[in-house]
Amino acid sequence: MPPFWRYCGGKNYNHIHMIYVLYYNGCFSKRIEHGHMNIYNSTQNNLIADDVKVAENFFTRSVGLLSRKSISDNEALIIKPCCSIHTFFMKFAIDVLFVNRKNKIVGLYENVSPNQILPIYFSSYYVVELAAGQISNKNIQKGDIISLE
Numbered sequence: 001m002p003p004f005w006r007y008c009g010g011k012n013y014n015h016i017h018m019i020y021v022l023y024y025n026g027c028f029s030k031r032i033e034h035g036h037m038n039i040y041n042s043t044q045n046n047l048i049a050d051d052v053k054v055a056e057n058f059f060t061r062s063v064g065l066l067s068r069k070s071i072s073d074n075e076a077l078i079i080k081p082c083c084s085i086h087t088f089f090m091k092f093a094i095d096v097l098f099v100n101r102k103n104k105i106v107g108l109y110e111n112v113s114p115n116q117i118l119p120i121y122f123s124s125y126y127v128v129e130l131a132a133g134q135i136s137n138k139n140i141q142k143g144d145i146i147s148l149e
Contacts, residue, residue, distance in 0.1 A: 009081055039128065042103075043144040049076035049130060052148070056080055064129065065090060071131045078148075080126035090114040093132040097140065098124040105144045110135045 035053040051074050055061045063069060071143050079085065085096060087117050091114065098107035098121040107121045111132045134140070 002037060020049060036107045038149050039078075040147045040149065041138065041140060041144050042147050043141075044139055046138060047139055048128075048134070048138055048140065048146065049074055052078060054078045054080070065094065070093075071129070073131045073134060073137075075131065077129045078126055079129065082127040083122060083124040084100055084118055084120040085129070087112055087114045087115045088117075095132055095135040097128040097130070097132040097135075097146070099126050101125045102149075103146050105140065105146065108135055108142055132144060 011040050038050045039046050039052055039071070040046070051072070053076070055064060055077060061082065064085070065077055068091070071077075071094065083098070087094065093111045093113045096107075096109045096112055096118060100106050100123045106123050106135040109118055109121075112118065115143055126147075
């Protein structure tokens with residue numbers, strides 16, 4: 001019996017069993033995908049970030065930047081699919097871009113402090129989390145088109 005089953009009093013909880021099966025079958029990878037990816041603002045013709053990580057599975061999307069103490073100006077985290085985020089338990093403020101399937105920015109928030117919940121953007125397909133201040137530094141605006149390369 002897995003160790004976490006003891007916390008459930010040994011009861012047969014179907015959702016816990018499902019998580020256990022998915023985890024041990026490799027469906028939850030604990031690693032955020034790293035790769036050399038850049039985010040460009042095609043509308044403004046400038047680089048947004050050149051150290052981009054993508055969180056695409058249950059675990060990495062749930063954790064996001066929670067385990068980090070900071071994020072540098074050239075870093076970004078893409079969370080997909082995603083239409084809303086929270087900053088509970090985060091240690092620093094961030095800038096947030098909500099982007100639709102056509103890579104158009106449909107919403108943006110500057111200097112989102114810890115312990116906040118942002119509204120749901122139903123048209124959003126993914127979220128880009130940046131260091132605080134990058135939206136104004138890079139002149140990013142709602143309606144801009146971004147590209148991932």
